[in-house]
Amino acid sequence: MDTAPENVTKAMEIPMLLEVPVGPQHPALHEPVLLKVYASGERVVRVEVNTGYNHRGIEKLAEKNTFYKDIFLVGRVCGICNTVHANCYVRALEALLDKEPPERAKYLRVLAMELERLHSHMLIEAVMAEILGYDTLFMHIMRDRELIMKAKEILTGARVLADYMMVGGVRRDLNNEKIRRLNEILDKVEPRLNYYMKLFEEDVTIRKRLEGVGVIPPRDIINYGLLGPIARASGLKMDARLQDGYDAYRDVPFRIIVRDDKDSLGRMLLRWEEALNSLEMCRYILKNLPEGEAVPDEKRLSRVFPKGEVFTTVEAPRGELTYYVMSAGGTQPYRVKIRTPSFNNIINSGFVYIDHELADVPVILVSFDPCISCMERVTVIDYRKGTRRKVPIKEVVRGNA
Amino acid sequence: MPESDVGEPLKELAKEIQEMKVGRVVVILDPEKVEEAFRKLQERYGYLNVYLSTIVGTDLKSEGKIRMDYYVNVFSESTYVVLRTFIERDDPKIKTMLNISKAAFSGECETYDLLGVKFEGNPYLKRSFFVPKDVAEKGVFPLRKDSGV
Known part of the structure; x- marks a missing residue:
């Protein structure tokens, strides 16, 4: 039995072991990370973040493969945001080769990435609805998200793993029929996004659970290196x-959405606003798509890369994603360093939970968009009785633990 | 010399200032001056406009060095300053950045686990932060070029 810290009679240890239910190529949403939460009564006193349950050694693998094979490898770092990973890496390769993709390809890349932001934001909003006990809302958002997945399929050929980015362009072009179908989908989704945003703004229960929970002042955001929607x-x-x-x-007009709420509600509302803005951007791109080629001839691409190093960034749905690629000359990279936004947002954010109620822990975690689902196991330690028992996390959220 | 003058406050500290694609300013420093350089950037551009974005360790086996790069995002100036320093590969040690930026936590823990760089003053370093237990128990640092992984 653990020894009780001073002045603590009962503590809860919550190992939120998140498993990978979809498969190893989709770790980002269902990220296996262990959050050990220590609570005195209902109050959280300490949080430890344990990692390493799904480290696949992708950086090392990238060193062992060719520059081109790595495009497919980095797309598999994350299922949800695979096009941003591939885009960031491909742009690094283009910088090494001093190659510029055609305008049409640049627009199509942005279209793919904004569709990805849309469905990623909808996904985490749906997960938040589920955590708050609104299972029907979860299903409704997921149903509408499926339309965006279809749009992504029309554009890239695949719902999830698109493999859309190529050095010097994209893998597939759009024709007028596809543009018509994409516009149809956007028309269907827009009123739904407005409705959900209004719901999150006005629903009493949602506001009560999110407002003022997990407040992060800007100074802490900078100090702990938190990124993306959390910072904004x-x-x-x-x-x-x-x-x-x-x-x-x-070229494509967009708004940087910034809010001053600093809490979980602000983070969720910001994502709805960004989703709406992404939708506007998609419409603009479909209307103003430049003429010309978008798909390069793969056979003409240089297999050998010159010596050099590049640092590229991309705004992934969860924040700034960075790639460092170093070439020592040849066909394989010497070093590839990937820093995903969740690496900062989740590992560095243990301090936010302190002094919150236990039931707020899942809410704060979801508001960080950490790619979570299966945090089902909770251990309750009673220091007076000397017992440990396991209860589902939902019981803790409902106050029954 | 790079086009951007964002590295200007570090001129006195730097051994050399270079440029990296795409438009990053690389400031080469002695290991003990990294913290001071970061502090100078904060002072010049404002605390709320500068953060430590990424830590990249690279094993330069043929030179017997490990290269440490600290990517500092000066987002008010829309650019990155790379604080670059070299440490001995045989006994890689460098002072932690935790005293000045908590954002270093994840990057330092990762770099220790994968490359074996000891960040002096960081009490949270441990093996198996990312690396599977069986690999960590053998004392292997996977990102070293001679790790055999």
């Missing part, structure tokens, strides 16, 4: 799309 919901205007203006982001 705390009033910081940081966005890699604005900063690096890669692909067509200098």
Whole structure:
């Protein structure tokens, strides 16, 4: 039995062991990370984040494969945001080769990435609805998200793993029929997004569970290196799309959405606003798609890369994603370093839970968009009785533990 | 010399200032000056405009060095400053950045586990942060070029 910390009679240890129910190529949403939460009564006093349950050694693998094979490898770092990973890496290769993709391909890349942001944001909003006990809302959002997955399939050929990015362009082009179908889908989804946003703004229960929970001041965001929607919901205007203006982001108009709420509600509302903005961007791209070629001839691409190093970034749905690629000359990279936004957002954010109620832990975690699902096992330790028992996390959320 | 003058506050500290694609400013420093350089960037551009984005360790086996790169995002200036330093490969040690930025936590723990760089003053370093237990128990650092992984 563990020894009780001073002045603590009962503690809860919550190993939120998140498993991978979809398969090893989809770890990001169902990320196996262990969050050990220590609570005194209902109050959280300490949080430990344990990692390493699904480390696949992709950086090492990338060193052993060719530059081109690695495009498919990095697309598999994350199922949800595979096109942003591939885009960031492909742009690094293009920088090494001093190659610029055609305008049409740049627009199509942005279209794929914004569709990805849309469905990624809808997914985490759905998960939040489920955590709050709104299972029907979860299903409704997921149903509408499926339309976006269809749109992604029309564009890239696959619902999830698109493998859409190529050095010097994209793998598939759009024709007028596909543009018509994509517009149809966007028309269907827009009113739904407005409805869900209104729901999150006005529903009493949602507001009660999210408002004022997990407040992060901007100083802490900077100090702990938290990124993306978390930073923007705390009033910081940081966005890699604005900063690096890669692909067509200098041409396609978009808004950087910044809110001052700093809490979980602000983070969720910010994602709805961003989803709506992404939808507008998709419409703009479909209307203003430049003429010309988008698909390069793979056979003409150089197999051998010159010596050099590149650092590229992309604004993934969860925040700034960075790639460092170093070539020592030849066909294989010397070093590939991938830093995903969740690496900072989840590992560094243990401090946010402190002094919150246990039932707020899942809410805060989901508001970080950590790619979670199966946090079902909770151990309750009673120091007076000297017992440990396991209860489902949902019981803790409902206050029955 | 890079086009951007974002590295200007570090001129006195730097051994050399270079450029990396795409538009990053690389400032080469002695290992003990990294923290001071980060502090200078904070002072110059404001605490809320500068954060430690990424830590990249690279094994340069043929030179007997490990190269440590600290990517600092100066987002008010829309650019990155790379604080670059070299440490001995045989006994890689460098002072932790945790005293100045908590964002270093994840990057330092990862770099220790994968490359074996000891960040002095970081009490959270442990093996198996990412690496599977069986590999960690053998004392292997997978990202070393001679690790055999």
